[in-house]
Amino acid sequence: MPKTDTLIYDVDALIDAVIDREGRYVNHPADRGGPTCWGITEAVARAQGYAGEMRALPRAEAAAIYRRIYWLRPGYDRVGLRAPKIAAELFDTGVNMGTATATGFLQRALNALNRSARDYPDIAVDRDIGPRTLSALDAFLRVRGKGGETVLLRAMEALQGERYIALAERRPSQEAFLYGWLANRIG
Template sequence: MENFEDAFKALIGSEGGYSFNPADPGGETMWGVTAHVARSQGYNGAMKDLPLDTARHIAKQKYWNPLHLDELDPRVAFQIFDANYNGGLVVLWMQKASGAIEDGKFGPDTLEAVKNTDPMKFVMRFAAYRLRYLRNLHAWSSFSRGWTERMASNLLLGAA
């Protein structure tokens, strides 16, 4: 995995296509993009028709660029990107995994701390914080199997 395009391809492998599961707090999604996010980014069509290129653009602008993921080790960047796309306390997990001040606010100090953390240690710590978060969600009973498989796949990618 070298860049955003590689990360997006891996992410879409976990997200899949159209879904409208009543147990999913994200509601109706296509390529993992919720209707709410799609509308906020200017997409007005039916969610089942959301083009993959539109999802790619949203992913880059909303979930990759704001956290300066091009500046990080690709293994680290992917873990952060996947979690940011999927939801959670991503900046706080970045801070905890890197030893940065834990204030939940992304800035240059957090970015620098992540850059200066051994990538493998970061990946393992970040995954642990993310799994703990997922385990405590109400939706765990409905989605634990898929989330566990996603995390296992992400750890394998992180170890590559």
């Protein structure tokens, strides 16, 4: 989950924290995303209609892109109404790994925590926030109570950490980013 002193439940604060963490223009040779500005890759910026130089991407445009494709499109706003910490984690992981991967972590964790489907049925890990995922989340929170959101968050972070390490093991060039990922994206 993003480390920030602001309320993690506020999407504007989440977006500002990501933008502050990502910084201005970067074109790291080991980053497969290529040139980025405010954490937005050139490919994403172009797909969202930005035609200017990446170095000149306005912060407000980056914020609008984050809101559209990393908060609203995957349905994290709907998760936020139920479990704000989980929504914040989905957003941050979605920015870094893709929203489908982040959503898959949630679905896998919900399935693993349902006590062999006694609390609620398993759901398909289709990497999409739909009615069944929201229903499973509602049931999990109802059954597990106040501490449930924290445990679910830890499960998702464990999956995220494992993925970072596996990525660095598969592609040694990504070791350049591993420390920062573990320091800034988990916990």
